Amino acid sequence: MPPMIIDGKKIAEKIRADVACDVAALKQSRGITPGLAVIIAGDNPASLSYVKSKRKACESAGMYSVEHALKADATETQVLAIIAELNADLRVHGILVQLPLPRHIDESKIIFAINPAKDADGIHPVSLGRLLLGVDGPRPCTPAGIQKLLESTGAPISGSRVVVLGRSNIVGKPVAAMLMQKAKNADATVTVCHSRSRDLPSITRQADILIAAIGSPEFVTASMVKDGAVVIDVGINRVPDGSREKGYRVVGDVKFDEVAPKCKAISPVPGGVGPMTIAMLLHNTVQAAGKTV
Amino acid sequence: MPPMIIDGKKIAEKIRADVACDVAALKQSRGITPGLAVIIAGDNPASLSYVKSKRKACESAGMYSVEHALKADATETQVLAIIAELNADLRVHGILVQLPLPRHIDESKIIFAINPAKDADGIHPVSLGRLLLGVDGPRPCTPAGIQKLLESTGAPISGSRVVVLGRSNIVGKPVAAMLMQKAKNADATVTVCHSRSRDLPSITRQADILIAAIGSPEFVTASMVKDGAVVIDVGINRVPDGSREKGYRVVGDVKFDEVAPKCKAISPVPGGVGPMTIAMLLHNTVQAAGKTV
Numbered sequence A, B: 001m002p003p004m005i006i007d008g009k010k011i012a013e014k015i016r017a018d019v020a021c022d023v024a025a026l027k028q029s030r031g032i033t034p035g036l037a038v039i040i041a042g043d044n045p046a047s048l049s050y051v052k053s054k055r056k057a058c059e060s061a062g063m064y065s066v067e068h069a070l071k072a073d074a075t076e077t078q079v080l081a082i083i084a085e086l087n088a089d090l091r092v093h094g095i096l097v098q099l100p101l102p103r104h105i106d107e108s109k110i111i112f113a114i115n116p117a118k119d120a121d122g123i124h125p126v127s128l129g130r131l132l133l134g135v136d137g138p139r140p141c142t143p144a145g146i147q148k149l150l151e152s153t154g155a156p157i158s159g160s161r162v163v164v165l166g167r168s169n170i171v172g173k174p175v176a177a178m179l180m181q182k183a184k185n186a187d188a189t190v191t192v193c194h195s196r197s198r199d200l201p202s203i204t205r206q207a208d209i210l211i212a213a214i215g216s217p218e219f220v221t222a223s224m225v226k227d228g229a230v231v232i233d234v235g236i237n238r239v240p241d242g243s244r245e246k247g248y249r250v251v252g253d254v255k256f257d258e259v260a261p262k263c264k265a266i267s268p269v270p271g272g273v274g275p276m277t278i279a280m281l282l283h284n285t286v287q288a289a290g291k292t293v
Helices: A008-030 A045-060 A076-088 A107-113 A125-133 A141-153 A172-179 A200-204 A256-262 A273-291 B008-030 B045-060 B076-088 B107-113 B125-133 B141-153 B172-179 B200-204 B256-262 B273-291
Strands: A035-041 A064-070 A094-097 A161-165 A189-193 A209-212 A230-233 A237-240 A248-251 B035-041 B064-070 B094-097 B161-165 B189-193 B209-212 B230-233 B237-240 B248-251
Touching: A008 A045, A008 A141, A008 A273, A035 A045, A035 A076, A035 A273, A045 A064, A045 A273, A064 A076, A076 A094, A076 A107, A094 A107, A094 A273, A125 A172, A125 B125, A125 B172, A141 A172, A141 A230, A141 A273, A161 A172, A161 A200, A172 A189, A172 A209, A172 B125, A172 B172, A189 A200, B008 B045, B008 B141, B008 B273, B035 B045, B035 B076, B035 B273, B045 B064, B045 B273, B064 B076, B076 B094, B076 B107, B094 B107, B094 B273, B125 B172, B141 B172, B141 B230, B141 B273, B161 B172, B161 B200, B172 B189, B172 B209, B189 B200
Parallel strands: A035 A064, A035 A094, A161 A189, A161 A209, A209 A230, B035 B064, B035 B094, B161 B189, B161 B209, B209 B230
Antiparallel strands: A189 B189, A237 A248, B237 B248
8 A cells, every 4th residue: 555645735725724714704703803923033034934924824814914023133122022012912813933033032031921812833831731731722833733634644543652753842742742632633652752762763663653853854764664654744854955956955854755655644845744834823823813802 | 689669758858858948048038938828628538638748747847838728519719719819928939729629610720820930739731831841930749759759769760761651630741741851850751651552561561660640559560560660659549458447558559569579669659759749849839939029
């Protein structure tokens, strides 16, 4: 059986269409236009490109969108002042701070200043605490997108062995917390691996579901994967490639060509997890808008 | 080599002595007497006994202690009113709600109402979010106590395989979050198992450190444990025993007699994790008192 290639673009489009419906309904029934504010500091090309995609996605879903673009030398105080303003702005239901921020700014301090009710990214401590407790709240976008991709495969998640490679605050730890819950599309036996884990292949080979989120190009090779596993590749790595016009190509954390044939299902890079993140961001914003009284 | 029996009572006493020193220092340097408030509803004998121990521990550490004992038919509104009062009370630096609450009261709603700065139990979503993120904050008492017990064994935690049996909000999930962090006495490869996990013994036998927190008497047998493992038993289960005056005896989640000989170190029940929880509660309260401005 050839592996199922998980079409993140298509699944994300479906979610964005649902979001657009919810937006239309909120406008009609309650006169609310869900609004997302994005704060970006500096001119990191990848960040600028993400922010542009987010704005376009908002607009095509009929949402209000506002952008605060600061220079790379913006101060923490300036960013905090904008957050305070957005926390109070009734047109804004979701606030996203594009990471990474310039090094002189304390990211935690900025994130913690966001009103948790407007935490569209789901990475405020209140949101993560609610996630760990298993009570409702905005879920971090990439983990929530991963869960949707897993659901789309039809493979059982409940009772399965999940191995998460990487323990970042925006992917590894929250996706582990999400999939270990006693809940729908969860209830898995989850292991989190990282730089200090020993004998990694012996652990990853036990995974029915392997989630690679370490930011290391093509780190996961065929010998690390069990036959029939579902593999979700969260990596977005640029590797030099003279044959490309841009001089680089984007690869995931998984050596796709050799891993895919062993898999039941696998998400490609690009076109897997990437598109889901924006879709879940819109979803969280509309959910937040619906909760306003 | 006979196993090391981890003496939680002794380790807890040391922590309580440190706490008493910190209390004395805070009194002298800043005129602050750390204060803990405990709320209890109903007359569950185990809960009443815990609350009594907590009061005595506070007093012997030189702390201020206040207790709000409500009847089993107390309303949610009444409990919330007391919490609001304690949130504003400058003498109180830590607020503990003795769980379980009577069934008609929504525990989450009560816990979430506590000012996170006074979350002595470390189970407010803000505290759990900070734990998952790896930023400072009050840590849940039982997980923090488990970490201290592990530290006391001298066995390496970094790089080890940890298996947690159970995914409760006060032990399983937070202790997993704690031990997977890139931090001192952590940095482990953590797996969380629960009622839906399949082929449990094959997973638990991989554990260098096994933490049993499922609330099932003597669930962990010798065949589930690797030779040389460190075993932490979080269970406190009453099983009928006609030979005892009370008609029952207390056992853990581990079949101690058959598991202990295989272990490098093991915590007994009672006298293992139990005494640590109160010690960490006092510790959190004094830390909170020290942060008041």
